[in-house]
Amino acid sequence: MNKKSFTLLELLTVIVIIGVLSTLGINQFRAAREMALQREAVANVRLIAAAERISRMETGAFAACTCTTAANCIAATGCNTLLRLQLNTTNWDYSVTVTATNFVVTAVRGTCTYTYNFSTDAISVSAGCSYHPPS
Numbered sequence: 001m002n003k004k005s006f007t008l009l010e011l012l013t014v015i016v017i018i019g020v021l022s023t024l025g026i027n028q029f030r031a032a033r034e035m036a037l038q039r040e041a042v043a044n045v046r047l048i049a050a051a052e053r054i055s056r057m058e059t060g061a062f063a064a065c066t067c068t069t070a071a072n073c074i075a076a077t078g079c080n081t082l083l084r085l086q087l088n089t090t091n092w093d094y095s096v097t098v099t100a101t102n103f104v105v106t107a108v109r110g111t112c113t114y115t116y117n118f119s120t121d122a123i124s125v126s127a128g129c130s131y132h133p134p135s
Contacts, residue, residue: 031130038114038131041092041107045116045123048096048105051083052118062098062118 055063065079066072067087073080079094080087087094092107105116111128125132 035131037091037109038112038129041109041112041114042123042131042133044087044092044094045105045107045114047085048079048083048087048094049103049116049118051079051085052096052098052103052105055083061100062096062103064096064098064103066095068093068095 113126
């Protein structure tokens with residue numbers, strides 16, 4: 001008798017192999033996605049810092065603002081309004097605290113925090129972040 005079908009053992013072997021490969025692929029995808037999100041935060045922190053410098057040149061003072069929801073980003077005290085930006089709050093919460101001579105930009109998401117300090121012109125990184133930007 002000549003049967004042309006797969007045995008149960010062969011089917012289970014294929015299913016196990018596909019499961020292992022998909023698990024590895026999903027983990028790699030998550031790591032790549034997290035790295036991209038952290039790079040987005042660093043880029044936006046630098047963008048906010050540049051906008052703060054421009055704001056000071058135009059108005060003579062730094063602008064304190066927050067951008068944690070779409071509503072407060074475009075509010076009168078929001079970063080998008082005061083600094084003429086188009087920040088997206090889907091992934092990160094941004095805030096800017098100011099003094100007469102300094103400003104600090106913070107991007108927060110979960111346990112990861114990026115902080116830019118104007119006086120040191122450097123970005124500090126919390127322990128929860130896997131991406132560390134070059135100096």
